[in-house]
Amino acid sequence: MNQPIKGGRGVNALPFVAPSVVILFVWMIVPLVMTLWFSFQRYNLLSPELSGFVGLSNYSFLLTDPSLWIAMANTLLLVGGVLAITVVGGTLLAVLFDQDFFGSKVARLLAIAPFFVMPTVSALIWKNLLMHPVNGVSAAIARALGLQPVDWFGQWPLFSVTIIVAWQWLPFALLILLTALQSLDHEQKEAARMDGAGPLAIFWYIVLPHMGRAIKVVVMIETIFFLSIFAEIYTTTGGGPGLASTNLTYLIYLRALLEFDVGTASAGGVIAIVLANIVAAFLVRSIARNLDA
Amino acid sequence: MRLKLDRHAALSVTGWLAAGLLFFPIAWMLLTSVKTEIEAVATTPSLIFTPTLENYVAVQERADYLKFALNSVVVSFGSTLLALALAVPAAYGMAFFPTKRTRGTLLWMLSTKMMPPVGALVPVTLVFRDLGLIDTLAGLVVVYALINLPIVVWMLYTFFREIPREILEAGRMDGATPLDELRFLLLPLALPGMASTGLLAVILTWNEAFWSLNLTAAHAGPLTAFIASFSAPEGLFWAKLSAASTMAVAPILVFGWLSQRQLVRGLTFGAVK
Structure with a gap:
């Protein structure tokens, strides 16, 4: 099936494909070259007369600056934390919503809803309505239980951001993993049940291996997105207190648009690109394998 | 039989509990949007109150709300059309x-x-x-079209690959040129796929916040920026924030629910179907 039509009468597809390729190429290469170029320059928009080639000093300045390492550590914690919550939670939820129960279709729609909420809305809803230390729901619950309300963004800034992002992306993992799960042959599960396999054994030996590839795809796609988390930090903590919830993306934003330090921000941008590309290489390879199938 | 019923009941309770927990923040936002400002910040939240639409009226009356909403519409549909215009020929050629x-x-x-x-x-x-493109709608349209172009090409490509070749062969026998083919055979057949591709691009653009926060100010800001402006003053306008948020989220939520299947294909580049 779906064999390409042989002998397309010498149809040349290039004019169809070329516009997209050229435009994407420009969109990729111009910022990349400019970022690389600026990363070797001293260039601050506030004092442009001091510009000039400075070699690697932007990089050495950044790499010896503790704030970069704090931001890197925060990035790793944030990515790792949200990944752990969404992959484990998403797998369990996918298994749950794969079953038929009373109103399961409606429940499923409600469960995936958070993914469609824009990041600035979810950040503010959580920050104010839910996590506010005085007027929020969590504070009311804590008081009702006789506990001290938690000042989420003061005491646990990074953890609070992690919760918000995890809430938004749990439905994504659920949606992808559920789709993968629904393609599982139910006769196979039935056969295993006949042979006396318990639900746990079926989950461990049949369901989980079947979902393996989808889980891998979820991990990689989420990682790409989580490296660039921005709006949730921007609207809640502003990276603070101090640098406690500043990730790499936010640090570069601070340098570029608040301190107008183009050189250092660009060096940070190059570091972010390298980081993302390590993940991207794995992702592209895994998708390429599927392209032939 | 008894055991089966119990299992079904337990499953229903667990499923609805999970769904309820995930949906709770959205439900709470809806609830807060029909409270008065005083009820919205009450330290002991009340579930029994007289709902009011005054917050929606108040938000609508803010002169700039409509402008932000219109910006969102223009930017997400404009960039989607631009991306489709570039991507349809490319996906056609490659497929x-x-x-x-x-x-x-x-x-x-x-x-x-x-x-x-x-x-x-x-x-x-x-x-x-x-x-001179900072804080202009044209700038945002171009940026979002480019950001979504790879996803749009990929999704269209997977849809085009599923169109039965025999139909095209038949058209070719009758002497259709490639352009005729595209217009009279392919586009009608691919319309559902193109619609869901477009829908995904609209959803992604509507919710994107990195570029909209960084490239806009007072003039071209879409709803993401409008909502973010509520975080600045420490005044507690939670009911109005909730009403504005509800209006910003509702259309996309409906779009998302309608297109959840195709969404998986688009977001995983066809790796999970």
Whole structure:
């Protein structure tokens, strides 16, 4: 099936494909070259007369600056934390919503809803309505239980951001993993049940291996997105207190648009690109394998 | 039988509990949007109150709300149309006249999507400043069209590949040129696929916040920026924030629910179907 039509009468597809390729190429290469170029320059928009080639000093300045390492550590914690919550939670939820129960279709729609909420809305809803230390729901619950309300963004800034992002992306993992799960042959599960396999054994030996590839795809796609988390930090903590919830993306934003330090921000941008590309290489390879199938 | 019923009941309770927990923040936002400001910040939240629509009226009356909403509509639909205009021919060419470079081209397009936006923040800001595109709708339309182009091409490509070749063969026998083919055979057949591709692009653009926060100010800001402006003053306008948020989220939520299947295909580049 779906064999390409042989002998397309010498149809040349290039004019169809070329516009997209050229435009994407420009969109990729111009910022990349400019970022690389600026990363070797001293260039601050506030004092442009001091510009000039400075070699690697932007990089050495950044790499010896503790704030970069704090931001890197925060990035790793944030990515790792949200990944752990969404992959484990998403797998369990996918298994749950794969079953038929009373109103399961409606429940499923409600469960995936958070993914469609824009990041600035979810950040503010959580920050104010839910996590506010005085007027929020969590504070009311804590008081009702006789506990001290938690000042989420003061005491646990990074953890609070992690919760918000995890809430938004749990439905994504659920949606992808559920789709993968629904393609599982139910006769196979039935056969295993006949042979006396318990639900746990079926989950461990049949369901989980079947979902393996989808889980891998979820991990990689989420990682790409989580490296660039921005709006949730921007609207809640502003990276603070101090640098406690500043990730790499936010640090570069601070340098570029608040301190107008183009050189250092660009060096940070190059570091972010390298980081993302390590993940991207794995992702592209895994998708390429599927392209032939 | 008894055991089966119990199992079904337990499953229903667990399922609805999970769904309820995940949906709770949205439900609470809806509830808060029909409270008065005083009820909205009550330290002991009440579930029994007289609902009011005054917050929706108040938000609508803010002169700038409509402008932000309109910006969101223009930017998300404009960029989607632009991306489709570029992507339809490209996906058509690659799906129906593949060469040995097609595979590489597709994967390369995918890889451009992996570039972290912050890596392009400085150059894009500077180029936009020099071109006078900062805080303009045209600038945002172009940026979002380019950001979504790889996903749009990929999704269309997977849809085009599923169109039965025999129909095209038949058209070709009757002497249709490739352009006729595209117009009279392919587009009608591919319309559902194109619609869901467009819908995904609209959803992604509507909710994107990195570029909209960084490239706009008072003039071209979409709803993401409008909502973010509520975080600045410490005044507690939670009911109005909730009403504005509800209006910003509702249309996209409906779109998302309608297109959840195709969404998986688009978001995983066809790796999970």
